Amino acid sequence: MIKRIQELDVLRLLAMLFVVTYHFGVEYAAAGIPVLNLFCTTPNYDFGNVAVTIFLILSGGLLYKKYGDFTGDPSKGTFSTSLQSFFKKRALAIYPPFWILSLYIPLSILRHALTDGNAFALAHPLTLLLTLIGFDGYVKLFGVNTYAFCGDWFVGAIVFLYLLYPLLAKAYRKAPVVTLSILTVLYALQFWIPADKNFLLSAYPFTLLFKFCLGFALMENLEKLRNPRTAIVSAIVFIALTFIDIPGRLNTDCLGTIAAIALFAFGFYLSPYLLRSKAVSTSVQKIAPLSYCVFLVQHVAILWTQAAYIRLFAKLHLPFTEWNVTALLAVTFLLILLIAYLLNKVTKLAAR
Numbered sequence: 001m002i003k004r005i006q007e008l009d010v011l012r013l014l015a016m017l018f019v020v021t022y023h024f025g026v027e028y029a030a031a032g033i034p035v036l037n038l039f040c041t042t043p044n045y046d047f048g049n050v051a052v053t054i055f056l057i058l059s060g061g062l063l064y065k066k067y068g069d070f071t072g073d074p075s076k077g078t079f080s081t082s083l084q085s086f087f088k089k090r091a092l093a094i095y096p097p098f099w100i101l102s103l104y105i106p107l108s109i110l111r112h113a114l115t116d117g118n119a120f121a122l123a124h125p126l127t128l129l130l131t132l133i134g135f136d137g138y139v140k141l142f143g144v145n146t147y148a149f150c151g152d153w154f155v156g157a158i159v160f161l162y163l164l165y166p167l168l169a170k171a172y173r174k175a176p177v178v179t180l181s182i183l184t185v186l187y188a189l190q191f192w193i194p195a196d197k198n199f200l201l202s203a204y205p206f207t208l209l210f211k212f213c214l215g216f217a218l219m220e221n222l223e224k225l226r227n228p229r230t231a232i233v234s235a236i237v238f239i240a241l242t243f244i245d246i247p248g249r250l251n252t253d254c255l256g257t258i259a260a261i262a263l264f265a266f267g268f269y270l271s272p273y274l275l276r277s278k279a280v281s282t283s284v285q286k287i288a289p290l291s292y293c294v295f296l297v298q299h300v301a302i303l304w305t306q307a308a309y310i311r312l313f314a315k316l317h318l319p320f321t322e323w324n325v326t327a328l329l330a331v332t333f334l335l336i337l338l339i340a341y342l343l344n345k346v347t348k349l350a351a352r
Contacts, residue, residue, distance in 0.1 A: 005222070006271070006275055006281070006284060006285075007267075007268050007271035007272060007275070008058060008061075008062070008268070009284045009285070009288035010267060010271040010274060010275065010284055011054055011058065011264060011267045011268065011271070012054075012055075012058060012288050012291045013283075013284060013287055013288055013291075014054070014263070014267055015050070015051040015052075015054040015055050015058075015291075016051070016287075016291055016294050016295075017039065017333075018039050018047040018048070018050055018051035018054075019047075019048060019051035019052070019055075019294075019295065019298060020294070020298050020302070020329075020332070020333055020336060021038050021039040021040060021047065021329065022039065022040050022041075022046060022047045022048035022051065023048065023298060023299050023302050024040075024302050024329050024332060025037065025038065025039075025040030025041070026040065026048075027302055027303060027306055028306065028325060031306065031310075033306075033310075033320045033325060034320055034321060034322045034325060035322060035325045035326075035329075036322045036325070036326055038326065038329070042241070042242045042243070042259075043243070043244065043245035043246070044241050044242075044244075044245065044246050044252060044255040044256070044259070045241065045252050045253075045255045045256030045259055046252075046256065049202050049252070049253060049256035049257070049260070050256055050259055050260040050263060052154065052202060053202075053211050053256065053257050053260035053261075054260050054263070054264055055154075055291075055295070056157075056161070056208065056211040056212050056214075056215065057211060057212075057214055057215040057218055057260070057261075057264060058215060059158060059161065059212065059215065060161070060165075060211070060212035060213060060214065060215030060216055060219075061215030061216060061218055061219030062215075062219070063162075063165055063169075063215075064169060064172075064215065064216040064219055064220075065219050067086060067165075067169065068169060068173065069166070069169040069170040069172070069173040070082075070083065070086070070166060070169070070170075083166055086165075086166070087162070090162045092351070093292070094134065094155065094158065094159060094162075094292075095134065096347045096350060096351060097292065097293055097296055097343050097344070097347045098134055098150065098151055098155055098296060099132075100343065100346060100347060100350065101149065101150040101151075101296055101297065101300075101343065102131055102149055102150065104149050104150075105128070105131060105147045105149055108122075108147075108149075109147075122145065122147060123145040123146050123147055124145070127144070127145065127146040127147060128147055130144075130146050131146065131147050131148065131149075133159065134151070134155040134156050134159045135155075135156035135159065136148035136149075136156070137150075137151055137152045137153040137154070137155060137156055138153040138155070138156025138157055138160075138203070139156070140153070141153050141200055141203055142200070149300065150296045150297060150299075150300055151295065151296045152295075152299055153203055154295055155296070157203060157208050160205065160208065161208055161209070161212045164209065165212075168209065168212070168213055169216070172213060172216050176216070176217065179213065180210075180213055180214070180216075180217060183206065183209055183210040183213050184210060186206040186209075186210070187206050187207055187209075187210040188254075189206075190204055190206060190207065191251045191254065201251070201253045202253050202256075207253065211257065214261070218261075218264065222268065225264075225265045225268045225269055226268075226269060227269075228269070230265055230269070231265065231266050231269035231270070234261075234262040234263070234264075234265035234266040234269075235262070235266045237258065237259070237262040238259055238262040238263050238266060241255055241258060241259040241262070242259065287337065289344070290337065290340040290341060290344055293339075293340035293341075293343045293344050293347075294336055294337065294340045296340075296343070297336060297339045297340055297343060298336050301332065301335060301336045301339055302332060302336075305328075305331075305332050305335060309328055
């Protein structure tokens, strides 16, 4: 049994906060509603990129710590397990909550059938197969009409990485420097994609593989991140990238990745001090297991609560200001946690 590393749960919570505040800021700004730039965008990157990068690093790193490359070498902290068992456990972790939320889609299809007589008005019925395997949001990024409802593109991305994990882990175990170097080069080559198309770079396969494999390396060197000098350098790098406009034409995903690594290192160093507080430690223990469910529901919840807030404010003749919108952000975040908690509960009940 692999002992849970609570410092990593702190980083998981931080990434949850960033992904919610980023999508909240983007959606409210798009609606013309004043919103403080809280953990949304910086001169060099956006916090959505940082959130996803940290999640990918954590996902890759924790899998590598638990499974290694399935060789069962005790000196490397791995144990023998079948690929069938691995894929079954990954599927049970990903699909049940995703499918439960996706029950909304048949209801939506029924509504369209009853109101306008066209059940498949939104997309071709065969794209429901993409929903079934979790790739609906991912392919929608690239212009394919689907019935994507929850999870955005992250579900398809993580399924893709889990499928390739055994091959990637074996390559990394045999030649870690070579494997990570090749992925770094393949990732960097994507920077040559024209600027009007590289806004999707954070979702490209080589980007995902690079950040996922980066988690292997960071997990092997966690103890080095406890060094105060490493923490100070990481904090300086993160602050500089967040507040100082870096001149030149460096890719924003690259800068966001560097910022995420720096924040990961500094956050890991700082976490033990935060966890000394019983309130913080208890909150981390309760909320961290909800991270995947938060990822599934957060964007939908932001959009639906935004629509409700707009109607409520119009009815009460209240103006939106940066400060009351910040209060709405706090309320929305609490609602997302509540929905994620209920989804997690329902999933566990369904699995019995």
